[in-house]
Amino acid sequence: MNQIYIVKVRVNYILVAFIALFLICSCNVEEQKKDKVIDVVSEPLLLTGTADFVYTDYAPLKDKPIKVYYHIPATANTLSPILFVFHGSDRNGKYSRDVLVANANKQNFILVAPEFSDEFYPTADAYNMGNIFVDGDNPSANTLNSEETWTFSAIEPLFEFIKIKIGSKASTFDIFGHSAGGQFAHRYLLFKPNAKLNKLVAASSGWYTLFDNKIDFPYGTAKSPVEFSDYGNLFNKKVFILVGDADTDPNSADLRHNSIVDQQGLNRFTRAQYFYTKSRETATNLSRTFNWKYAALKGVGHDFAATSAAATLLLYP
Numbered sequence: 001m002n003q004i005y006i007v008k009v010r011v012n013y014i015l016v017a018f019i020a021l022f023l024i025c026s027c028n029v030e031e032q033k034k035d036k037v038i039d040v041v042s043e044p045l046l047l048t049g050t051a052d053f054v055y056t057d058y059a060p061l062k063d064k065p066i067k068v069y070y071h072i073p074a075t076a077n078t079l080s081p082i083l084f085v086f087h088g089s090d091r092n093g094k095y096s097r098d099v100l101v102a103n104a105n106k107q108n109f110i111l112v113a114p115e116f117s118d119e120f121y122p123t124a125d126a127y128n129m130g131n132i133f134v135d136g137d138n139p140s141a142n143t144l145n146s147e148e149t150w151t152f153s154a155i156e157p158l159f160e161f162i163k164i165k166i167g168s169k170a171s172t173f174d175i176f177g178h179s180a181g182g183q184f185a186h187r188y189l190l191f192k193p194n195a196k197l198n199k200l201v202a203a204s205s206g207w208y209t210l211f212d213n214k215i216d217f218p219y220g221t222a223k224s225p226v227e228f229s230d231y232g233n234l235f236n237k238k239v240f241i242l243v244g245d246a247d248t249d250p251n252s253a254d255l256r257h258n259s260i261v262d263q264q265g266l267n268r269f270t271r272a273q274y275f276y277t278k279s280r281e282t283a284t285n286l287s288r289t290f291n292w293k294y295a296a297l298k299g300v301g302h303d304f305a306a307t308s309a310a311a312t313l314l315l316y317p
Contacts, residue, residue: 042077046167049074050101052094055114058157060148064120068158069097071104071111078169081198082162083315084155085113086181088304089254091127096181099305100312107316109174112162116151126151128183129218130191132225139216139223147225152188156195172198176311178304179204180254186241186275189234191226201311203242204268204302206254207261208275211282219260232288235279239292240314243272244300244307252302268302 052069056062073080083104087096093115104111121127129136130152134143147153159173173196177185182205189200190209210220211231217224221231247268249255255268265271276294283290295314300306 042079043167045072045076045078045080047165048072048076050097055154055158055161057161058154060146061151061154066120066154066158067093067115067117068162069093069113069115070162071097071101072166073105073108073110075105075108076110078167080108080110080168080170081316082110082112082159082168082170082173083312084159084173084175085111085308086175086177086184087113087115088179088181089128091115091118091121096178096304096308100308103309103312107312109312109316110162110166110168110170112158114155114158121151124180124183128180128187130184130187132191133217136218139218144225150191151184152192155188155192159196172196174198174315175200176308176315177202177205178307178311179206179302183207186239189237189239190221190231191224193226193229193234197237199238199240199315201240201242201314203307203311204244204247205272205275206252206268207256207264207271210264210275210278212278215260219264230286231282232286235283235286235288235290235292237291240311241272241276241279241292241294242307242311242314243269243296244303245269245296246299246301249302269296272296 050071052067055066055068085096085100087093093113097111097113100111116127125131125133125136130150131145132150133139133145162168163170175185175188175197182202185200186202186205187209189197209218212220213222213227214220216222221227250266264274276292279292280290297307297310
């Protein structure tokens with residue numbers, strides 16, 4: 001009897017220990033849940049309003065300052081989305097910001113419009129094509145710039161800089177680019193595949209870099225740093241190709257023409273359709289999910305204001 005009693009006592013001690021351990025683990029899980037809830041609670045930002053500053057904190061491009069125009073709605077909080085807007089060949093970040101202030105207030109997003117001046121980012125090589133090559137139209141290993149000096153490479157450090165200054169908790173950012181900015185946007189996606197990018201609108205681009213290793217850069221990816229990359233994951237991104245259906249002038253200013261690029265079409269409207277269709281074909285050939293969308297704006301020409309308003313509705317419906 002004594003032996004049986006002793007065994008029972010031992011079993012009870014084990015049972016008590018198991019229950020105690022279970023309660024401790026449960027409490028820890030509950031505490032973790034509380035922590036997670038606290039983590040995603042929105043709070044007021046450290047800064048709101050409309051202003052600008054000169055960004056030089058990205059060391060590799062410190063000698064090429066970027067003037068940054070921003071607008072932070074009074075209703076924005078630490079979880080509000082951050083939208084980077086990339087201007088066209090007019091290099092006017094202030095105008096890009098000002099046009100979208102009302103939209104930012106209404107849709108509660110933080111608006112950031114970097115300005116890549118002609119002084120520090122001259123020609124399409126330094127801006128539209130991201131400064132990947134010294135001469136993007138004649139790519140070679142000898143003229144390939146280091147990735148840290150690409151114009152594209154300044155965007156994520158700028159995002160982190162802004163987050164700290166305003167107290168944002170955003171883990172990703174969105175992009176809208178129009179005209180030359182649309183070129184910058186879709187090439188950013190291609191050449192910065194691991195960026196903290198959430199959604200992107202490439203609008204009214206004059207011409208495109210195709211996901212095609214049989215065509216040399218800048219019209220395809222051959223001879224570029226991503227020539228042998230797997231583009232499949234990029235098609236799973238939330239990307240919108242946007243253009244006005246009246247953006248059809250083949251003689252529009254800054255619209256490039258040659259025997260290669262004209263295969264994309266003779267105007268911005270047909271080239272946008274071509275790029276979207278070719279991208280979808282590539283995704284299909286790679287057996288990848290294609291999450292991109294195409295949208296044509298009825299009666300809209302090469303108009304930043306009309307196109308940008310439509311872009312923000314696509315991004316923040």
